[in-house]
Amino acid sequence: MLMPPKRRGPGRGFTLIELLVVVIIIGLLAAIAVPVFLGHRKRAYDANAKSLIRSAASAVEAAATNGDYVTLTPAAVQTVEPGIDFDATANDAEQDQVAVAFSANGYTIVSRSQSGTVFTMVKDLSASPVVDRTCGTGCDW
Numbered sequence: 001m002l003m004p005p006k007r008r009g010p011g012r013g014f015t016l017i018e019l020l021v022v023v024i025i026i027g028l029l030a031a032i033a034v035p036v037f038l039g040h041r042k043r044a045y046d047a048n049a050k051s052l053i054r055s056a057a058s059a060v061e062a063a064a065t066n067g068d069y070v071t072l073t074p075a076a077v078q079t080v081e082p083g084i085d086f087d088a089t090a091n092d093a094e095q096d097q098v099a100v101a102f103s104a105n106g107y108t109i110v111s112r113s114q115s116g117t118v119f120t121m122v123k124d125l126s127a128s129p130v131v132d133r134t135c136g137t138g139c140d141w
Contacts, residue, residue, distance in 0.1 A: 042115040049093035049113035050141060053121050056084050056098045056109050067125075069102045091118070106130075 059081035074086035091099035106123035
């Protein structure tokens with residue numbers, strides 16, 4: 001009758017099966033953790049863009065004299081909030097940029113997050129509601 005070989009003392013190592021089980025468990029944990037991490041990262045990028053728009057709106061309101069938005073320019077608002085790059089077209093949140101446009105009844109601020117979502121805030125004194133926030137399909141703001 002064949003007998004399995006006996007171990008000759010402690011510390012001889014792990015069997016191949018034990019090592020494979022550990023590798024499989026680590027792989028399963030990684031498969032769960034990576035998508036969760038990427039979801040948090042996207043939400044953080046989007047939160048940055050939203051925060052940038054809110055700060056830009058505060059700067060526009062501070063720069064507007066008696067609610068006069070027509071005379072405002074991106075450069076005039078830039079002096080109020082130098083930490084944000086106000087431009088007529090550039091809107092990359094990663095670079096702290098917002099695109100801003102002014103009208104007689106308000107303004108429009110647009111920023112694109114690193115995840116690619118475009119956030120827009122429109123203030124129109126003649127509309128109801130006065131402030132409208134949009135960010136595309138499947139997005140909440």
